[in-house]
Amino acid sequence: MIVDAASARATGLLLASVQVKPDETKAPGINALKDLVNGLAAYAIIAAVAAVLLGGIAWALGERMGLDRASSMGKSGVLAGFGLAFLVGAAAAFVNFFLATGSTASSGTKADSTNGMRPPAIVRTVDDPAVVHDEPSASS
Template sequence: MIHDAAYVKATVYLAVEVKPDDSKAPGINALKDLVNGLAAYAVIAAVAAVLLGGIAWALGERMGLERASSVGKSGVIAGFGLAFLVGAAAAFINFFLVTGATATAPEPNIGDLRPPAVEVSAAADPGVVHASASTLF
């Protein structure tokens, strides 16, 4: 049986706003100190990678050791990359935070939904005779 389904049009809006506020988070100063300390360790590691990579690169080139030279080049590039990421991390996070804060979701349009074409009914129609599966094949 084909039926027109009745819909109840209900609109539900969930208003949630996320605004980071330092005063609302307990222990935020300790967390900031921890992050700044990790950034300091990362900067020291980046300097060490550049220095050690530069030494390996120079010695590898001087002594004709291709592997040491390529590992040294990789170390220098990795050190510079780490320093860039440590320096740019806050800018990247702030950019995506501001971009995400300006994003809005479209309002749902319930009117675009179509009713189902076939509705299964629990009541059997006595006027319909169903053939058994064995007679169909």
């Protein structure tokens, strides 16, 4: 009884149309937030350059002096610096890609008569009367 009431309530809530459309004009202080994010990105790029430089120094000295631990840590530092620079540079592109992909998603409730099934991806029609299709045999 409680489960039926809860599912009826949830169904009622799911029928409400909820839409999310980002609008910069509706957000107070958006310019300050953009400036903050751009400042953090600048700090991250400086940290990435420092990681590449310090990692390169540790890698070179570790290889030259026979210090395997310093050499491997230097390699890790160089790779981490490059990875950080890549993420900072690609973050906006990744977020915009997933925002665009998510905005094309549907709720799965269609008003058409497909009974909830998707149409076939490929429909092939043959208009040639010479093409005759036999009934499938029982052996195949």
